[in-house]
Amino acid sequence: MARLPRLVLPGLPHHVILRAHAGQPVFGDDADHRAYLEALREAAHTHHVAVHAYAQVPREVQLLVVPEQAEGLGRMMQSIGRRHGAWYNRRHQRSGSLWDGRYRAAAVEPESCFVDLCLYIEALPVRLGLCARPVDWPWSSLAHHLGRVRDPLLSEHAELWRLGNTPFDREAVYARRTEEGLPAARVHEIDLTSGRGWVLGSPAFLAQIAAETERPVQPRPRGRPRRDSPTPKD
Numbered sequence: 400m401a402r403l404p405r406l407v408l409p410g411l412p413h414h415v416i417l418r419a420h421a422g423q424p425v426f427g428d429d430a431d432h433r434a435y436l437e438a439l440r441e442a443a444h445t446h447h448v449a450v451h452a453y454a455q456v457p458r459e460v461q462l463l464v465v466p467e468q469a470e471g472l473g474r475m476m477q478s479i480g481r482r483h484g485a486w487y488n489r490r491h492q493r494s495g496s497l498w499d500g501r502y503r504a505a506a507v508e509p510e511s512c513f514v515d516l517c518l519y520i521e522a523l524p525v526r527l528g529l530c531a532r533p534v535d536w537p538w539s540s541l542a543h544h545l546g547r548v549r550d551p552l553l554s555e556h557a558e559l560w561r562l563g564n565t566p567f568d569r570e571a572v573y574a575r576r577t578e579e580g581l582p583a584a585r586v587h588e589i590d591l592t593s594g595r596g597w598v599l600g601s602p603a604f605l606a607q608i609a610a611e612t613e614r615p616v617q618p619r620p621r622g623r624p625r626r627d628s629p630t631p632k633d
Contacts (some may be wrong), residue, residue: 403596405504406614407469412451412507412556414516414593415462415476420499424457425487432538434490435460435483440552442478446471449554452517454539456527461520463507465556476502505593506608508600513558514573516599517544518581519589526586533577541577546570 407413419425426432432455443450443464448471452463466472484497507516517540524536533541543550544559546566563569581589592599598608598616609616 404614405473405501405596406506406598406612406616407466407472407504408506408608409466409469409471412463412465412509412513412516413472414505414507414520414589414599415460415464415472416503416593417460417462417476418499419458420496422458425460425497426455426457426538430490431487434486435479436552438479438483438486439475442475442482443552445478446475448472448475449556450552451513451554451556451559452520452540452544453552454520454523454536456524456529456536456538459523461523463513463516463520465554472504503594503596505596506598506600508598508604509556509558511601511604512599513556514562514576515581515585516589517559518576519586521577522580544570544573545577 426435435455436453439450439453439462442448447467449465449467450462451465454461464472464475466475480498487497488494507513521533521536521539521541521544524530524539525533530536533539534545540550540553542548543553559569559573562572589599591597595618597618598605600608605616
């Protein structure tokens with residue numbers, strides 16, 4: 400099956416996944432983590448991409464971002480790759496690419512999916528068995544969303560403001576949602592959608608995006624198309 404062209408929709412959130420080449424760790428210590436975040440901060444600012452959530456684990460990075468322009472996401476990722484890759488190779492006395500091919504990106508409906516994607520990304524270390532609870536992992540946006548630190552990398556999004564009237568209310572709701580976690584079916588849905596570059600959202604949202612682009616936004620049904628039954632004659 401031919402690889403789908405990447406679909407980037409300006410003004411909408413995108414779930415971005417970047418995995419290490421050949422499963423080799425990219426983040427070995429705090430300096431590696433900080434260097435990537437600094438490259439991300441600078442590239443996001445330069446290319447007008449708002450960063451709303453992230454998680455870094457030894458072999459993977461996941462982001463939730465909103466590009467102002469369609470080309471901004473790709474340019475941001477290229478800029479990070481050049482800057483951080485060169486720094487990493489010098490530091491670790493190696494050569495070659497750090498990442499396994501191109502990054503994956505899935506457009507996301509804000510109203511139905513934004514908060515779920517934040518929770519999904521920040522729970523990545525737990526799903527990988529790196530810690531028992533999302534709050535135990537230091538290299539994610541969770542501490543910011545819980546009000547424990549102020550992360551200058553992150554931008555606020557209207558969907559988070561809908562969680563409560565005050566910062567305390569919003570943080571309390573977010574903490575409760577983090578403790579509850581996402582249902583397994585929702586995690587599975589995001590796994591399939593983001594990993595394959597489909598669009599994530601309600602049926603109405605998918606229909607709207609499908610009408611605006613020639614690229615498929617969700618998998619086609621398997622098997623042959625069902626024929627309509629013939630109209631009975633009088």
